[in-house]
Amino acid sequence: MSGGVEWALHCCVVLTSVEEPVPATRLAELHDVSASYLAKQLQALSRAGLVRSVQGKAGGYVLTREPASITVLDVVEAVDGPSPAFTCTEIRQRGPLATPAEACTTPCPIARVMTGADAAWREALRTVSIADLAQDVASTSGPTALARVSAWLTTP
Amino acid sequence: MSGGVEWALHCCVVLTSVEEPVPATRLAELHDVSASYLAKQLQALSRAGLVRSVQGKAGGYVLTREPASITVLDVVEAVDGPSPAFTCTEIRQRGPLATPAEACTTPCPIARVMTGADAAWREALRTVSIADLAQDVASTSGPTALARVSAWLTTP
DNA sequence: GGCAAGCTACTCGGATACACGGTGTCCGAGTGCATGGGG
DNA sequence: CCCCATGCACTCGGACACCGTGTATCCGAGTAGCTTGCC
Numbered sequence: 091m092s093g094g095v096e097w098a099l100h101c102c103v104v105l106t107s108v109e110e111p112v113p114a115t116r117l118a119e120l121h122d123v124s125a126s127y128l129a130k131q132l133q134a135l136s137r138a139g140l141v142r143s144v145q146g147k148a149g150g151y152v153l154t155r156e157p158a159s160i161t162v163l164d165v166v167e168a169v170d171g172p173s174p175a176f177t178c179t180e181i182r183q184r185g186p187l188a189t190p191a192e193a194c195t196t197p198c199p200i201a202r203v204m205t206g207a208d209a210a211w212r213e214a215l216r217t218v219s220i221a222d223l224a225q226d227v228a229s230t231s232g233p234t235a236l237a238r239v240s241a242w243l244t245t246p
Numbered sequence: 247m248s249g250g251v252e253w254a255l256h257c258c259v260v261l262t263s264v265e266e267p268v269p270a271t272r273l274a275e276l277h278d279v280s281a282s283y284l285a286k287q288l289q290a291l292s293r294a295g296l297v298r299s300v301q302g303k304a305g306g307y308v309l310t311r312e313p314a315s316i317t318v319l320d321v322v323e324a325v326d327g328p329s330p331a332f333t334c335t336e337i338r339q340r341g342p343l344a345t346p347a348e349a350c351t352t353p354c355p356i357a358r359v360m361t362g363a364d365a366a367w368r369e370a371l372r373t374v375s376i377a378d379l380a381q382d383v384a385s386t387s388g389p390t391a392l393a394r395v396s397a398w399l400t401t402p
Numbered sequence: 403g404g405c406a407a408g409c410t411a412c413t414c415g416g417a418t419a420c421a422c423g424g425t426g427t428c429c430g431a432g433t434g435c436a437t438g439g440g441g
Numbered sequence: 442c443c444c445c446a447t448g449c450a451c452t453c454g455g456a457c458a459c460c461g462t463g464t465a466t467c468c469g470a471g472t473a474g475c476t477t478g479c480c
Contacts, residue, residue, distance in 0.1 A: 091331040092424065099356045100337050113452065122340040126427050133454065146434030149452040162359055175247040175331075181256050182387075184278040187398055189387055199382035200255045203318055207370035214363035226355035231338075231345055242343055248463065269413065282466050289415065302473030305413045 094131040106224040107240035111150030138168035157221035176204040250287040262380040263396035267306030294324030313377035332360040
């Protein structure tokens with residue numbers, strides 16, 4: 091999986107604590123990562139409609155929805171693409187003993203298992219929202235942690 | 247995920263129906279795939295101890311265990327590697343507001359969610375065995391399908 | 403006819419090139435704010 | 442004092458190189474079975 095997913099998730103969590111737009115540069119130096127590359131991930135989030143980009147002097151990125159209605163799966167699919175990791179190439183229809191295409195009404199058992207596992211993975215990511223993550227951060231790192239991040243993000 | 251996983255799984259399923267060793271070349275032409283590359287996947291299965299390779303004129307690959315005791319997860323981990331797709335880079339310990347390492351007793355919430363999803367994915371693959379796949383093939387493609395494959399594999 | 407040595411042909415195994423997607427970077431288009439002049 | 446036009450600095454967005462992992466391939470090491478000569 092793309093490593094930028096982690097950056098995007100952290101960005102979404104910190105964006106929970108601020109209302110004003112935050113530029114990508116600021117988010118990059120907060121996490122000490124490449125600003126140019128982080129911009130790529132934020133653009134992906136923007137295309138998916140998870141964040142709203144505002145231009146101009148005081149521009150940046152803002153969450154479009156309530157953090158509770160943005161799931162981790164949304165972010166992962168926005169950055170990494172919605173296509174599943176496994177794709178069946180229909181091997182059973184190839185080779186000297188190929189089963190004819192008209193006999194393949196049901197998907198290949200292997201593909202079925204893989205699809206099921208992928209669905210379980212996505213379901214696990216769907217049940218957790220960005221708000222849950224923020225709540226978890228507050229529980230572990232202390233309630234003031236996000237407030238301090240918010241203050242640092244908003245002060246020039 | 248590596249595309250060779252699909253090939254390896256199909257090979258394991260067809261190996262269910264034969265007791266004699268089957269060379270990689272034969273398996274490759276059965277599925278109409280590159281013999282050289284399929285050999286790589288079978289070597290991975292051999293290193294993982296899922297199949298036993300016998301050399302010599304009538305050599306090839308044989309399953310080492312009962313098909314019912316080989317899970318799909320075993321094959322996937324043998325070919326694709328056992329390491330999870332997501333790896334936490336501890337972003338929270340970087341940047342100007344880095345949380346000190348001694349405060350990071352529990353894993354980062356994001357990593358926790360990702361690890362849970364990965365566990366769910368693996369669990370879904372662990373509950374299905376190669377024997378289950380073979381049974382499923384027999385149910386959909388007819389009981390004689392695997393027998394015909396076995397006959398084709400064993401006849402020169 | 404039985405046996406053993408040698409040979410052949412076939413197998414796996416690891417080491418070797420190529421390609422594509424992810425990683426990282428850059429510069430141009432667009433926009434909101436600040437400023438300065440005029441009414 | 443208020444309003445508007447201008448300029449500017451800052452932002453995003455997409456287009457451009459680089460690298461690592463997966464993909465595909467090849468040739469060498471090793472071994473089981475067949476052949477053939479001998480007893």
